[in-house]
Structure formats: structure tokens, C-alpha cells
Amino acid sequence: QQQVKQSPQSLIVQKGGIPIINCAYENTAFDYFPWYQQFPGKGPALLIAIRPDVSEKKEGRFTISFNKSAKQFSLHIMDSQPGDSATYFCAASSGSARQLTFGSGTQLTVLP
């Protein structure tokens, strides 16, 4: 049972475009929503994270939008660059164990 659903599975944009990756969840107990970035041959690394008490968080060119009522959150990459080409995972956690539940991943390709 996948508790965090991520789409699309893959995404191709031109340099300067704004790719958007979406995630949806069912568990209303989730209270921490991070995004991880993974380059080929590497482990995932935390990119940006949001708590449900805010609707948007920006860090550089990366923005998370959060819609608590719809139980959805998304990652926007402004002015995308070829170096942003990677696999992106959304995740969520809750409870005392604070274990992360990951989405299935989105492979982003930014064309030069």
C-alpha cells in the first residue's frame, strides 16, 4: 500500500522551464514533508522540506507548495538547469518513530 503517491514518473523540460512534481497522501497524521534529490550512482540527499503549518517554502530556485485540505504537496523548480537533472522523491513522516514514507520518484531531465 503506497501511502504517498508521486507523479509524474518522468519529466522532460527545456532549460529555463519550471518542472512541477506532485505528491498526494492519505494519512492525515503526516506532519513533515521532505523532498530528496538523487543523482545517478549516488544516495538521495535532502533538498527542501516543509511542515503543514505553512503553505509554501522557498529555498533558492526550489519551492514546495503545500495544500493541507487537499492532502497534496508539490515541488517547483524555477529556471531549471541541466544540472537539476536527477530523480526526485517526495516523502512524509509522522508519529513517534518518525519513519519516512517515500513516493515512487520522478526522473527529471532538463535539456540544454
Added chain:
Amino acid sequence: IAGITQAPTSQILAAGRRMTLRCTQDMRHNAMYWYRQDLGLGLRLIHYSNTAGTTGKGEVPDGYSVSRANTDDFPLTLASAVPSQTSVYFCASSAWPLRSSYNEQFFGPGTRLTVL
């Protein structure tokens, strides 16, 4: 350089053989995790340990075992490997709960395992 190391980098293993994947962190993190990554399925938690001496089962624990004798090491053992365990395995650690309110996890470089 502080971080997580995993060994081996890759391994080809015959079905039925026993295999231990090693994971060591030098960040003095309390929590450690093992994930497997499969195309289209994302990262799935196999086992975790919130602190030395304790372990717990994740989403896909069958066929795997772990131990946490000390803070730094968290080996993952496949007692009798099967082809469905072919995957990329990632170890991760987190300062939660003692030094962080939220579970930022740091990942190792991964072990690519092929079971024939």
C-alpha cells in the same frame, strides 16, 4: 569527511548464499535505516534502529535481518539470498530524536546487489 560508508559497492551473489551489507556512520547519529530502491517503487524501508541495541521492522523486512551493537555500525544480512532481492540498497542515518525534531536522513552511496 563525515558521512556514511557502505560496502561493498556492488556484488553478484548466487541464490541461497548468505550476504552481509555493511554500513558505518561517523556522525554519531542515533537512528539508522536500511532501504531498498527498485525502479517505480521508490525507496522502501527494510529495517530501522532508533538507537544502539534496538531494531525494528520496516515495510519489507522478510528475508533480511539487522543488528545494532553500537552507534556507528548497522549491518544488513540476507540469510539466504533470492533473485527478488536484487536491488540497490541504501543505508541512512538521522540525528533524530535527540538532536532534531524532524527526521532528516543522510544516505550512503548504496550497494548494488544482484542475486542470480
